[in-house]
Amino acid sequence: MNYTPVKEIGRGGFGIVHEVLGDDGNRYALKVLNPAAFQQQDHAMLFRRFEREVRYQQMVDHPNVVPVLAHNLTAKPPSFVMPLAAGSLKDDLEADRTLCGAPKKPLFDILAGLEALHRRGLRHRDLKPANVLKFPQDNGSVLYSISDLGLTTPGVGQTSTLTGSNMAGGTPMYRAPECANNFRRATEQADIYSFGAILHDIFGGGVGRVPHAELTVAGALKPIVEKCTKAQPRRRYASIAALREDLFNVLDNTAIQFFSQEEEDVIQVLKENNDLNDEEWDRVFNLIDDNADKGISNRNIMRILSLNHIHSIHNSSPDMLHGLGEIYSEYAISDQFEFNYCDIISDKAQVFFDLGDLSLKAKIALAMLQLGTSHNRWRVEWQFIRMAGHDCDPALADRIRMEVVARDLPFEDWMHHIEASIDVKPDRLHPTLQTLLAGAG
Structure with missing residues (x-):
């Protein structure tokens, strides 16, 4: 596609950015290397840095990293095209x-x-x-x-020697x-x-x-x-x-409404201490069980649970990690959450996944699949793909498959959403999980 310059919109680092009009009628940003701003001896380094910017920016496929839509690295000077920012x-x-x-x-x-x-x-x-x-x-x-x-x-042997401003x-x-x-x-x-x-x-x-x-x-x-x-x-x-x-x-301004005085006291213990002793953990689990018996949500406890708490229970009482992780996986799919809070949930879920046994890993992976698709949260959807992709342990892939079948989960619908959301094809899944999709051989 050809691009017609509209106007210069910025200068910084070692490039000039222009607003351009593409043949498709859309406007883009074109970044062009500006070697004239630097001494001749710096030009070779300058060209390497510019090419590196393009290569790395191309390889990081993520919505919070600006994509490279096209480039011409052999031009004099080289350039690349990005979406036009507001x-x-x-x-x-x-x-x-x-x-x-x-x-x-x-x-x-x-x-x-x-x-x-x-x-x-x-x-x-x-x-x-x-x-x-x-x-x-x-x-x-x-x-x-x-x-x-x-x-x-x-780069290897690179030093901070460019003489242009801010280089x-x-x-x-x-x-x-x-x-x-x-x-x-x-x-x-x-x-x-x-x-x-x-x-x-x-x-x-x-x-x-x-x-x-x-x-x-x-x-x-x-x-x-x-x-x-x-x-x-x-x-x-x-x-x-x-x-x-x-x-x-x-930054979270969510007001906690406690279900009981004991819950308020236990949450205060969790707030004040990242490394609970056995007696304190027993108190937490007793409250969790008591809430479950009474049909009371454990969301307040799950919300206050920290990354350090998860490592703490693994170090002090690894057998209890599984039970806590299962409760957390249920919490992750229990409600509609604030968009950014999905990332907090997924961070904690990742620790449970990394430390858990086969059964817990499967439950956490599927919880992230459901959380990501229900909230259209790309980061969490990618997390599931990493958990269940080609590098997934075959035993784990089989356990995930068993969970999907036994619980009659809408796995194919979720994967259709992921394909539309983050452009990941089913062949990125472990082969065992591909058998859950219609048309799989």
Whole structure:
């Protein structure tokens, strides 16, 4: 397809972005390398970085990472085409630093995009509001996606020697301190530092910010921002899942309505302690059983259950993990949940899946299939595909098949939804599970 330039819409890093009109009548964004802004000795490095941006951005198929629709890497200068954004998080912050008091959508979209990169062993290394683009959706919502992956991963022997503006490796106000002198040291925790700086923009107004500093804000976000931006990377969050859990708990304004005084007391115990002793766990399970006998939902307990709690029960009483995991799998399909909360559920479900036996793994996988399709949550749908794909243990695939048949689950309907939602064909499933679909040989 040919693209006709309409206007220049931005410059940054090492490219110029134009709005263009495609032959199909739709408008796109065309990013073109701008070697003229750099000295001649930097051009070879510049071309490698630009090509790397295109290659990596193509390989990360995720709604919260901006896709590459087309490219021409042999042109002089090279270019690639992306969807046309309606703006960026930087624009939103300049319009209203608090994001109208509703920051959850962009923040959780950023975390989902970072997680997609990290799962593939990639680091963004230049995360900042200008690199988070905004795309209106047909249903009236907005999707935020990460762009500008030119600094995603270091090449062998690469040093921070480019002489153009902002090419020494990231943007100082968002760059982790360990990357200031040696950009090859960037880990996933460098991206977490940058995310903490974005939190500081929103909840601290960016006030008093100096490059590479440990940051803080007032209020409930204080410990999260401080942990994200620790000078020592090992003291930051170890994973996106752990960061997402803490952030959601602070930003969630759901009021808990307790069913009994005992439930209120038990939830307080869970809130105050991530590593319960045997007596405390017995109290939790007694309440769970008592609620079940009375027909009372255990949703309050399941909601407060943390990633650390799941590891704690596995370490102290592994036999009890299975029972707790089964209850959690039932909770995951028990209600309609807030969109972002689906990610919190799936993070905890993943731990149960990783630590559980064959039976629990099958129940968790099917719960994620039902949760993802019922909420149209792409991330959770992909989670099921990873659990039940070609790399799935044959014994687990057979156990999932048994569960589907025994419980008469609408597996084929769910898979039709996944195919339409995330464009995953049935042949991505383990062969044993493909036999559950009509027309399977």
